[in-house]
Structure formats: C-alpha cells, structure tokens
Amino acid sequence: KNQVEQSPQSLIILEGKNCTLQCNYTVSPFSNLRWYKQDTGRGPVSLTIMTFSENTKSNGRYTATLDADTKQSSLHITASQLSDSASYICVVSLNAGNMLTFGGGTRLMVKP
Amino acid sequence: DVKVTQSSRYLVKRTGEKVFLECVQDMDHENMFWYRQDPGLGLRLIYFSYDVKMKEKGDIPEGYSVSREKKERFSLILESASTNQTSMYLCASNRGIDTGELFFGEGSRLTVL
Numbered sequence: 155k156n157q158v159e160q161s162p163q164s165l166i167i168l169e170g171k172n173c174t175l176q177c178n179y180t181v182s183p184f185s186n187l188r189w190y191k192q193d194t195g196r197g198p199v200s201l202t203i204m205t206f207s208e209n210t211k212s213n214g215r216y217t218a219t220l221d222a223d224t225k226q227s228s229l230h231i232t233a234s235q236l237s238d239s240a241s242y243i244c245v246v247s248l249n250a251g252n253m254l255t256f257g258g259g260t261r262l263m264v265k266p
Numbered sequence: 267d268v269k270v271t272q273s274s275r276y277l278v279k280r281t282g283e284k285v286f287l288e289c290v291q292d293m294d295h296e297n298m299f300w301y302r303q304d305p306g307l308g309l310r311l312i313y314f315s316y317d318v319k320m321k322e323k324g325d326i327p328e329g330y331s332v333s334r335e336k337k338e339r340f341s342l343i344l345e346s347a348s349t350n351q352t353s354m355y356l357c358a359s360n361r362g363i364d365t366g367e368l369f370f371g372e373g374s375r376l377t378v379l
Contacts, residue, residue: 197356197370247366258308
C-alpha cells in the first residue's frame with residue numbers, strides 16, 4: 155500500500171532556530187515529491203518539488219532533500235520566523251497520472 | 267494572480283440537510299479535486315474531475331456527489347449531511363498530469379449538528 159509518513163507530528167521551536175521535518179514514503183513507482191505549507195485556516199501552498207534525479211532544492215530559507223534509494227525526504231528550515239508557524243505536508247506523486255499520496259503533516263509552531 | 271475560490275468559508279448545517287460546496291478556479295485548469303481534511307488523517311480525496319461533465323471517485327466518495335457543468339466550476343454535494351461529515355473541505359485544481367502542482371482554495375469548514 156502506498157503510504158507517506160511524516161515526523162514529528164508537531165514541533166515547537168524558538169524563533170531564529172533551525173529545524174528539520176521528515177517524510178518517509180513507500181509510494182511506487184515514484185514521480186515527484188512536493189512539500190506544501192498550510193497556514194492555519196488557509197489552503198496548502200507548494201514550497202518545493204523534487205523529482206527522482208534531484209537530491210536537494212532550496213526556496214529561500216527552506217531546503218528540501220530527497221534520497222530516492224531510502225525513500226526519504228526532509229525539509230530544513232533555517233533561521234525560523236514566526237510566520238513559519240504552519241502545517242507542512244509532504245505529497246508524493248505516482249508515476250501515473252494524478253495519483254497523489256498525502257502525508258499527515260507536521261504542525262510547526264515558532265515561538266518568540 | 268491565480269485563484270481557487272470556495273464559496274463559503276464556514277457553514278453550519280443540520281443532520282439530513284442538503285449541502286452544496288462551490289469551487290471556482292480562474293486558471294483554465296483541466297483537473298479539479300475535492301478533499302476533506304481531518305486532524306490526524308491528513309487530506310483524503312473525495313472526488314476529482316479531469317474534464318467537464320467527467321468525474322472519478324476518490325478514496326472516500328461515500329455520502330458525496332459532485333457536479334462539473336463548466337470547466338471553471340466544481341461543486342461538492344452532500345445529499346443528506348451527517349455529523350461524521352463535519353470537516354474542513356478543500357478544493358484544488360491543476361493542469362494536466364505532469365508535475366501536477368495543486369492550487370488550493372482557502373477551505374470550507376462545515377459543521378453538521
């Protein structure tokens with residue numbers, strides 16, 4: 155069964171600190187992996203996309219990594235800001251049409 | 267600025283009522299989706315549509331139906347709302363079947379009493 159597991163479920167950090175969110179998946183055949191950020195009460199917004207051949211991709215203070223061999227991805231947030239408080243959702247796409255598998259999300263809270 | 271608009275941000279309905287959730291996108295996307303989002307369960311696909319008048323069941327279609335009469339509009343219908351349909355409903359759209367970034371609406375929080 156195709157699954158996407160995210161850890162931790164929730165995380166609290168102090169403003170200015172770094173953090174890393176994890177995503178493990180069993181989806182096969184793999185097409186791409188996206189990280190979405192969902193602010194409270196809003197819809198998710200795409201942060202990064204990674205395909206099979208990509209190991210790392212940055213979007214400002216967000217850096218995503220992908221290890222296709224171990225089927226793991228991480229999202230690293232550098233110098234966190236209060237506005238980073240949100241849920242982060244990992245979504246893996248099957249190599250067939252629009253079949254997506256969503257992780258349960260990590261809820262990040264950045265405190266001043 | 268691209269946009270997916272959901273008609274209602276918050277709704278409160280009674281058990282047995284018929285509920286319509288409307289979604290409109292202005293990006294000329296072929297594909298539209300309805301998800302529900304519950305704590306601890308993540309997003310689950312209810313229905314999707316890849317063309318006008320076409321629809322496909324997702325993972326949890328029971329108790330729901332959809333309508334896509336125009337390319338830009340995708341409606342979710344709860345024929346007889348039940349308390350276990352209390353949830354956040356998210357509409358999304360994308361173009362084609364390539365890398366498939368989903369563009370989401372702001373969500374509709376439905377409470378069924």
